[in-house]
Amino acid sequence: MAKGLFPRAWVKKSFYFQARISFVRVKYLFLTWLTVLVGSWVLYVQYSAYTELCRGHECKNAICDKYRKGIIDGSACSSLCDKETLYMSRCLSVLPNNQVYTGSWGDHDGIIRCKLGEVVHLELGEEPEPRREAPVFDKPTRGTSVEKFREMVFNHLKSKLGEQANLASLVGQILSVADGNRDGRVSLPEARSTWALLQMDEVLLGLLLQDRGHTPRLLGYCGDLYMTERVPYGPLYGLSLPWPLVSWVPSSLQRTMDQWFTPSWPRKAKISMGLLELVEDIFHGTYGSFLICDLTAAHFGYTDHHELRLTNARAVVPEDEFRRTMRMLRCETDADCVYGVDCRTSCNLSEKRCREEPVQPNLAKACGALKDYLLRGAPSAMREELERQLYACMALKANAGQMNMEHSLILNNLKALLWKQISHTKDS
Structure with missing residues (x-):
């Protein structure tokens, strides 16, 4: 009896094994087909985006x-x-x-x-129109x-x-x-x-x-x-992630990754000196005053000699133009009085109009952008003093009574502190 059952069990097991193999094959065939389909769609979308963007x-x-x-x-x-x-x-x-x-x-x-x-988008069956060119x-x-x-x-x-x-x-x-x-x-x-x-x-x-x-x-x-x-190194610090990854990587991790891809500290100090000198030159400069309205690291780069370059001049706006624009803005709260990313004024609630005076000078915004950049890896002997000066700088207000004097004093002290640390190095 036991001998008669053995072939039947074996056949059942063999059938089950073959059925499982067939299922696995179908599964992998389906996954392969799905991968090809999705990959083809991604390539098509990328190609379409490229042909539209790159002309x-x-x-x-x-x-x-x-x-x-x-x-x-x-x-x-x-x-x-x-x-x-x-x-x-x-x-x-x-x-x-x-x-x-x-x-x-x-x-x-x-x-x-x-x-x-402009790119003219056509629906199926429409006649192509002449491309609209700027006059x-x-x-x-x-x-x-x-x-x-x-x-x-x-x-x-x-x-x-x-x-x-x-x-x-x-x-x-x-x-x-x-x-x-x-x-x-x-x-x-x-x-x-x-x-x-x-x-x-x-x-x-x-x-x-x-x-x-x-x-x-x-x-x-x-x-x-x-x-x-061409500015060989950019952004100012950090890693430019491909656009599909930007929305998936948490901002805290992005900030940590930024710090991994920076030059040595003396070189960071020299690059930072370049940003401070830019701020100095456009504050009551040769052709008037200018405001930096977007201090995103992506708008700055540096050369082989670690000299800072502003790679997107659209981040800078003449103060006269800024004031004219803010005068025209109606507002309900201070949040309505924003120009670009970093230039803000306050709202005059009685007139429902934005005030002309910027809340923060360029120097305060520059110090805020440089804080993490400079403090990471700073020599221990000067870290405490550097942190103190950076926070004093970030606290500057554009409408303070003696802002011009404070601006010059803080700027000169910060430059002197950085120069003292790097003047004897080859990076200076």
């Missing part, structure tokens, strides 16, 4: 078409359109109408930026003299920076940049390119700050396409 060929074609028609000219036009020695490499764009690429021009590595019109390169008009163009530039700078004693010298500097082929005169196509560039605040402010070495140098331009030096 460098359109940018070059639009610029070179206008250059060949004699509408625009500039120091980079011939290299971009004729010689093809200036070319775009890796796409960095995050907006489809604001093209950003790494680029090469002879021995120079840089960042190329170019404006484009640029229409000024100055034919027949405009150099003196008239000089006056146009002067009035534009005055509207942006307010009444400044030395605007005439700045106009001269800009006209020198406008003479792209260095023939001693500014042609109408060169003037149109320069005028288009000046409409972009980041270019204007970049020109203002590059003399002091705070922003990447302008290498060349053609129309509103322009190339600046």
Whole structure:
């Protein structure tokens, strides 16, 4: 009896084993199919996003078409359109109408930026429309003299920076940049390119700050396409996570990871000195006062010599423009009176209008951004004093009675403390 049951049990077991193998095969086949399906969808979405965001060929074609028609000219036009020695490499764009690429021009590595019109989204069956382009390169008009163009530039700078004693010298500097082929005169196509560039605040402010070495140098331009030096290290500190990971990694872990990817402390001190010097130069500077309205680390980088560079000049705004904007803002609470990310005023509740005076000066915001950066790894002999000075700096108020004096005193003390620590090192 037992002998008769053995084959039946064996057959049952064998059938069960084969059925399990078949189930596993089906399971893995399904998972493989699902992986391929999801992977294909992700690749399609990424490709679609890339083709929409990265339109460098359109940018070059639009610029070179206008250059060949004699509408625009500039120091980079011939290299971009004729010689093809200036070319775009890796796409960095995050907006489809604001093209950003790494680029090469002879021995120079840089960042190329170019404006484009809006992307027109079409529904199935719709006829394609002509691409909408920004209305640029229409000024100055034919027949405009150099003196008239000089006056146009002067009035534009005055509207942006307010009444400044030395605007005439700045106009001269800009006209020198406008003479792209260095023939001693500014042609109408060169003037149109320069005028288009000046409409972009980041270019204007970049020109203002590059003399002091705070922003990447302008290498060349053609129309509103322009190339600046590439800053090799950025952001100021931390690791730039790929966008899919940013929302998944907790902010506390991100801050910890930031501190893992920083230079040695003496080098951090030198980079921090650069930020303090930037703050010093734009506080009642040569062309008026400016506010840094976004002190995000991503807007700063540093060179091989650990010199700070402001890589996004849009973070800086003339104080006159800031005050005009805040005057126009209606408010219910102080939270309504915000410009950019870091520039705030208070709400005048009786008038329901924002006040003009910023709550914090640049220096207080800069010290807040540098606090964790500088205190981590600081020499023990000066850590307590450094922490005390940073907190005193962060407590500065823009509307304090003797703010100018306090500002200068705190800034000088902080710079002296840092310099004392690094003056004897090779990093200085």
